[in-house]
Amino acid sequence: MGADKRATRRRYSAEFKAQVLAECNVAGASVAKVAMAHGINDNVVHGWRKLARDSGAAPLDRPSEFVPVTVTAAPAHAADAGGIEVELRRGAVMMKITWPLCAAVDFAAWMREILR
Template sequence: MHSDEFKADAVAAASQPGMSMASVALARGINANLLRRWVREAELPPARVLAKSVPAATTFVPVQLPEPATPTGEIHIEVRRGSMTICVAWPMGAAAECAGWMRELLR
């Protein structure tokens, strides 16, 4: 909105001994807070003035996930009813079916 030359002139005028920022801002038709910001920015070392960051380009990167591991081993169940004992070995990969069988058995 304001040229760099205009800003530099306003900052230089505000930096003169005995000058108030409010009077310099009023004489140039700008807000005193804006002039204070320009003075602050002018006092910063050049390395501290941050440039607006440019967003990095994003790209889609496909990720290959390993296949879920199939459970190995067996489920061992021993059921005793009175004098009768049932021993069952069920594959771990079919645990849901084993649970259904157990529900039916225990009804």
């Protein structure tokens, strides 16, 4: 018989859970996308949301007014960049991928899934 592998349960801090739940509460946010961006299963996040609702925890306060933000033009070299380029090789097969820089978070989640 082979070595006995035990599944380990990952533990998350209260601060991390609060951060993920706050990201899920943003208007238009997808729980699945937020979970994927943090490398966790969306069912875990749904469970956290249910526990928060059942415990009667108050949702995070949202500011009642807008905060002024100054937006500057992006540097010229960032506009010229083609994106994130990755070359994957497995045996004789080679795959070259170019991912847009504006979707870097999605790329990171995709790479986590590929490298599992």
